[in-house]
Amino acid sequence: MLSLKNQTAPLLKGILETLNTRYLSGFGNECASEDPRCPGSLPEGQNNPQVCPYNLYAEQLSGSAFTCPRSTNKRSWLYRILPSVSHKPFEAIDQGHVTHNWDEIAPDPNQLRWKPFEIPKASQKQVDFVKGLHTLCGAGDIRSNNGLAIHIFLCNTSMENKCIYNSDGDFLIVPQKGKLLIYTEFGKMLVKPNEICVIQRGMRFSIDVFEETRGYILEVYGVHFELPDLGPIGANGLANPRDFLIPVAWYEDRQVPGGYTVINKYQGKLFAARQYFSPFNVVAWHGNYTPYKYNLENFMVINSVAFDHADPSIFTVLTAKSVRPGVAIADFVIFPPRWGVTEKTFRPPYYHRNCMSEFMGLIKGHYEAKQGGFLPGGGSLHGAMTPHGPDADCFERASKAKLAPERIADGTMAFMFESSLSLVVTEWGLKISSCLDGNYYKCWEPLKSHFTPNSKNPTGPN
Numbered sequence: 001m002l003s004l005k006n007q008t009a010p011l012l013k014g015i016l017e018t019l020n021t022r023y024l025s026g027f028g029n030e031c032a033s034e035d036p037r038c039p040g041s042l043p044e045g046q047n048n049p050q051v052c053p054y055n056l057y058a059e060q061l062s063g064s065a066f067t068c069p070r071s072t073n074k075r076s077w078l079y080r081i082l083p084s085v086s087h088k089p090f091e092a093i094d095q096g097h098v099t100h101n102w103d104e105i106a107p108d109p110n111q112l113r114w115k116p117f118e119i120p121k122a123s124q125k126q127v128d129f130v131k132g133l134h135t136l137c138g139a140g141d142i143r144s145n146n147g148l149a150i151h152i153f154l155c156n157t158s159m160e161n162k163c164i165y166n167s168d169g170d171f172l173i174v175p176q177k178g179k180l181l182i183y184t185e186f187g188k189m190l191v192k193p194n195e196i197c198v199i200q201r202g203m204r205f206s207i208d209v210f211e212e213t214r215g216y217i218l219e220v221y222g223v224h225f226e227l228p229d230l231g232p233i234g235a236n237g238l239a240n241p242r243d244f245l246i247p248v249a250w251y252e253d254r255q256v257p258g259g260y261t262v263i264n265k266y267q268g269k270l271f272a273a274r275q276y277f278s279p280f281n282v283v284a285w286h287g288n289y290t291p292y293k294y295n296l297e298n299f300m301v302i303n304s305v306a307f308d309h310a311d312p313s314i315f316t317v318l319t320a321k322s323v324r325p326g327v328a329i330a331d332f333v334i335f336p337p338r339w340g341v342t343e344k345t346f347r348p349p350y351y352h353r354n355c356m357s358e359f360m361g362l363i364k365g366h367y368e369a370k371q372g373g374f375l376p377g378g379g380s381l382h383g384a385m386t387p388h389g390p391d392a393d394c395f396e397r398a399s400k401a402k403l404a405p406e407r408i409a410d411g412t413m414a415f416m417f418e419s420s421l422s423l424v425v426t427e428w429g430l431k432i433s434s435c436l437d438g439n440y441y442k443c444w445e446p447l448k449s450h451f452t453p454n455s456k457n458p459t460g461p462n
């Protein structure tokens with residue numbers, strides 16, 4: 001007779017396999033990985049043997065021009081059961097709320113804030129990651145590989161015999177509610193809120209979710225994310241390269257007689273093609289062009305320990321550079337828990353007008369410049385030169401606070417997608433989502449003049 005332990009073993013094994021997903025490490029490393037079921041599946045000493053080990057097909061995935069300098073050259077070799085080209089023709093499908101049309105609606109220079117974006121209830125409508133993609137804002141030109149889009153995903157169902165790849169750019173995915181089990185051609189990644197992952201251009205992936213799930217996506221066209229230079233900081237700090245994790249090779253040799261759907265975002269439009277096998281059929285791979293994930297808790301925070309508020313660029317996790325030195329298509333910046341120790345300083349973010357566009361999201365907790373109104377799963381956008389800063393409460397409190405060392409942002413994680421492009425909001429963002437907070441401007445209305453024309457002495461804390 002089977003013991004209970006034996007009966008539950010396969011189930012438990014499945015769960016454990018999911019939770020114990022293994023990884024390689026190191027940002028941009030040259031990696032090699034074989035599914036342990038097929039030892040020796042990577043060809044030795046060459047990329048294109050006449051016949052590959054285990055009779056696999058060799059396929060190169062190029063993430064940069066062949067001729068890019070070595071420092072930016074990116075490609076991987078995939079050894080797979082069938083090549084990606086085995087599929088029926090692509091046909092256009094319903095776009096839903098995915099767009100790259102930045103002229104849908106007139107520009108709006110106001111400070112914009114959104115309440116938490118609503119996740120559809122699974123009991124009412126089953127929505128997977130692709131159906132749940134909504135473009136909130138963006139700018140630039142998809143065809144000339146210059147620009148970005150910010151999407152919100154709102155879903156409750158796993159992608160069933162369906163994967164997607166993006167011909168237009170890289171996806172930096174920030175789950176906010178619910179974990180993502182991401183199947184990729186390179187292996188599996190489990191990405192929980194407070195972790196992020198990057199699925200680079202062309203990589204096929206499929207997402208399993210376990211509850212009503214929400215998150216943010218920063219898509220950059222034509223460039224890849226890099227670690228920011230550290231300058232005088234030195235060789236270590238901020239996001240350290242070793243903390244970026246890369247999946248290990250994992251394949252399934254699964255026939256899908258009913259059809260497997262490959263979705264492609266191509267020049268901003270969605271297309272679907274049918275094939276009859278799982279695309280996660282890569283037995284081994286090597287290269288430096290891979291998906292990766294990163295736990296935001298590993299960010300080594302650097303900040304002022306004397307006086308004044310440093311610019312938030314000190315919190316840059318990843319940057320997608322433009323061709324102009326120091327100017328990003330988009331930066332991914334976080335506001336992690338840390339100590340505030342500055343003396344004689346107004347510690348919260350300063351009042352600000354910026355030539356860059358600042359989109360902010362909140363993974364958990366609250367944001368230091370706004371106690372209310374900016375909630376986890378919501379967002380805000382301060383466009384080019386749009387004034388913003390601490391709300392009136394925050395200003396009053398911080399101007400009077402005793403400046404003892406204090407924990408800032410404990411248990412919270414806000415982030416910013418900052419772009420040199422002037423971001424445009426979509427019709428979904430301004431109207432259809434109905435999450436726009438029409439009262440945002442009111443958080444600054446109570447700000448009053450403290451001007452004392454006859455006395456230079458500032459009124460300090462009591």
Ligand SMILES: O=C(O)Cc1cc(O)ccc1O
Nearest residue numbers: 311312349350352358369388
């Ligand atoms: O809240 C913001 O607008 C983001 C931000 C934070 C900060 O610490 C300094 C400048 C800035 O734009």
Ligand SMILES: [Fe+2]
Nearest residue numbers: 352354358388
């Ligand atoms: Fe700002």
